[in-house]
Amino acid sequence: MSGLKGKKVGIAAVRRSEAIEKLITNMGGEPFVFPLQGEQLLDEKASRRHVEDYLRQSFSRVILTTGIGARTLSDAAIRENLDGLFLQKLEKESLAIRGSKTMDWLKTNELFPDVISEDGTMENLLSQIPVVDQTETRKIFLQTYNEDEEFLIRKLEKKGYSVYRANPYRFLPPDPVVVEDLALHIANAQLDAVVFTSKTQVKNLFYQTKRRHEVVEAFNHHVQAAAVGKVTAQSLHDHGISSVVQPERPKMGAMIVELDQYFQSQLSHH
Structure with a gap:
């Protein structure tokens, strides 16, 4: 049984977000894209x-x-x-x-x-x-x-x-409306997890939202943060998020598999 079954997962990436969406959907999860990277020039x-x-x-x-x-x-x-x-x-x-x-x-x-x-x-x-x-x-x-x-x-x-x-x-900086929308979804625990594929996305979330404190609280209690690799994970930790799921090798597919396994292990503990 997939750990992502029925889970709502926010995606902060722009580039390759379709590939991540597809993986989450294949594992029974529901992806929601909030592009936090801003356009690349x-x-x-x-x-x-x-x-x-x-x-x-x-x-x-x-x-x-x-x-x-x-x-x-x-x-x-x-x-x-x-x-x-x-x-x-x-x-x-x-x-x-x-x-x-x-x-x-x-x-x-x-x-x-x-x-x-x-x-x-x-x-x-x-x-x-x-x-x-x-x-x-x-x-x-x-x-x-x-x-x-x-x-x-x-x-x-x-x-x-x-x-x-x-x-x-x-x-370019991301759309402030998108940033605030994701912050609100996290603060209200309307998502089960959010995946980040670069530290720019983390920085954009924390520097542009007024709900910084609520977002950290939600991540530490209700919403699981996932990072593609060490650099992105470190950025999340630097903003006060204690639990971050990350794969051994910094690959997007591996991150989603790791998140799926994290939720599976949560199920077996309950």
Whole structure:
């Protein structure tokens, strides 16, 4: 018997939300989508400038943080007929990367990183980047994404690097009506669970709702939070949510299976 049978599950994701909806429905649950991510904007002009700057300047390391970011830069290089030069230069660099999608992009282009975040977090990646002697300036090409940019840059600067920030895309804020609607559904325990696939979604919920306190209370007593991976789960914990279901490997399907098993184990305890 499926643990999700008859359960109402909120989905905070936009991208791939159909796949998650289908999984929940197949397991007998009822999905409700509240897109908290906001629309993604690829910045072609900025990407072109980043590629040209990258080819012109010299860097002691390149940090790629998302698959979309790496691909957007590479697409800009292709449009400018600079892809050969771009990939040749990346091949010679020390590459530090985070995330499975970034790794997929590297494999496709036969590039090999020398530093990989072991658990998908930026903290783990940064911990592997050595401190440099202040007498020599070392420059890092950092492909950022909306999250914690300032914090990352400060950390790298503390280690003695100057940081070139490449921001090939950003997210627009989500519709405030949708945010408030989800907050209300959680506060009133009209959902049994809510699944989050990025920390941006968590941040958008907590920064944009007036019901922060009620939402945390509901999550800690009536509504189960689920996260696709460690980074998203940590963001939920940081906002005071004690119980978060998350899979061993950060995959959406695995998250839904884990949530199903969580509800099954609840049934067997009763």
